[in-house]
Amino acid sequence: MSTPHASTASTASTTSTTVPPSPPLRFGVNYTPRRGWFHSWHDFDPAHAREDLAQIAALGLDHVRVFHLWPLLQPNRTLIRTTAVDQLVHLVDLAAEAGLDVLVDGVQGHLSSFDFYPEWTRSWHHRNVFTDPEAIEAQTDLLRALGRALDGRPNLIGLQLGNELNNLVEHNPVTAGEVDHYLDTLLAAAREGLGGDHLVTHSAFDAAWYGDDHPFTPEASARKGDLTTVHPWVFSGDCARRYGPRSPQVLHLAEYGVELAKAYARDPARAVWVQETGAPEPHIPAADAPEFARATLLNAAGCAGLWGVTWWCSHDVDRSLADYPELEYTLGLFDSTGRAKPIADALAATVAELRAKPRSTPPRSTALVLECTPATRSVSGPGGGFFEAWMRLRTEGIRPAVVLAERAEDTAYLTARGVADVLRMS
Incomplete structure (x- = not known):
């Protein structure tokens, strides 16, 4: 197993011991409607949404992330x-x-293991959503329309x-270069619809960070969007x-994700948002979920440049x-009846604790220097040598950053x- 060792080729010195206050963190939740899940958009009920949102706000959270369904917003390529x-x-x-x-x-x-496509992208109308020019144009039209409506x-x-x-690449083959064009085009359209004071972002499942030769790259995640x-x-x-639900590898996973993302950014000050993390059974047993939530928030909060944490999710899917x-x-x-679960109480208490002190x-x-190619990116994922070396340092009381090999002597x-x-890894 690889062991980190001190580099003699590249060091930097820091002279200031004064640590300025960090910006307050944002804490929120991804909103999953309690009644009907996202199918509730077919018969949207404001009273039900108001009730769900009041429960979320009562936990002391400050934001939600929300999702409509593409087929309902744009059922025809030229109809929004x-x-x-x-x-x-x-x-x-x-x-x-x-x-x-x-x-x-x-x-x-x-969304939650289901993919939602408008019919104009499927069957004998099939269009690759990442590469077909008319499919890309339709998505830019939708994002402009949403931006104008929300601005x-x-x-x-x-x-x-x-x-x-x-997650859509399995049915829409695409290269990394084509992904870059797709993201650049859609980000520009979203920005066009919104005013300058709003964030414009994109998100990827963590195969983008850990998946060998995955066409969505760490560079795209860390360099595109605000x-x-x-x-x-x-x-x-x-x-x-692999490691156990109470293991350091699990309790420090979100912290590690932030530090890995910072390594790929060109701007050292670029913010990182832990936009989804959660405690799925049986991976995290219900009895361990409160401590998992507490440790995840506290460990991630120790990362400079963290924008905030948004938990997945607000309400259980009804069985x-x-x-x-x-x-x-x-x-x-919350469970599907609207009852707060022990993890909700733990999350709320930890958020209050973090907000109570500067x-x-x-x-x-x-x-720790990360050396990998697109074909060996899995070294930085669970089970990989770099991942395990970083976690080993963390359990020894070191708070390691991550630096790409090409920046290690800069x-x-x-x-x-x-x-x-x-x-460096030996």
């Missing part, structure tokens, strides 16, 4: 349904009433292209089963709905990140 857009805007306004800010995801796309809402955080669009979003899931790479993977039925802070995040003066860059000691 005004009624569906108005429903989405209404939900954003209901969140404002509850005191919650909102990030809107545009193209859904993928000016004071509680709007921003507009995201869609949820984990890289900040980097990460979705560090304990089932990726069978992490929780009257069929054909979900077992873990999808147990991810909520936040200070000293720089990580020790960095003194100005290391200094900007506060790195004094560089360790």
Whole structure:
């Protein structure tokens, strides 16, 4: 097994011992409607949404991430349904009433193991959603329309292209270069619809970080959009089963995801958002979920440049709905009757604890160098040598940063990140 060792080729010095206060963190939840899951958009009920949002706000959270369904918003390539857009805007306004800010995801796309495509992309009309020029144009039209409709809402955080669009690559083959063109085109369209004060982002399932030759790359996640979003899931790479639900590898997974993302960013100050993390059974048994939530938040909060954490998800999927993977039925802070689960209480208490004291995040003066190619990216995922070396350092009390090999001798860059000691794998 590889062992980190000190590098003699590249070090940086830090002279200041004063750590300035860090910006307050944002804490929220991904909103999954309690009644009918996202199928509730077929017969949107504002009273039900108001009740769900009030429960979320009562936990002391400050924002939600919300999702409409692409087939309902754009059932024809040249038709965007005004009624569906108005429903989405209404939900954003209901969140404002509850005191919650909102990030809107545009193209859904993928949600909880189901993929939603408009019929004009399927069967004998099949179009590759990532490469077909007319399919791309339709998605840009939708994002512009959503941006125009939402712009000016004071509680709007921003507009995201869609949820984990890289989950769609199995049925839409695409190259890394084509992904870059797709993301650049859609991000520009989303920005065109929104004012300058809102975030424009994109998200990817963590195969983008760990998957060998996956066409959605770490560079795309860390360099495109206004900040980097990460979705560090304990089932990726069978992490929780491989190491155990109470293991350091699980409890520090979100922290690791933030530090890995920072390594790929060109801008050392680029913010990272832990946009999805959760406690799915049986990977995290219900008895362990409260401590998992507490440790995840506390460990991630020690990362400089963290924007916030958004839990997945608000409400369990009701078991009257069929054909979900077992873990999808147990991810909520509230059960399908609306009762708060012990994990909700733990999350709320930890959020209150973190907000009660000024936040200070000293720089990580020790960095571990990541050497990999697109074909060996899995070294940085659970089970990989780099992942295990980083976790070993963390359990020894070191707070390691991550630095890419090509930046390991860039003194100005290391200094900007506060790195004094560089360790390499042997």
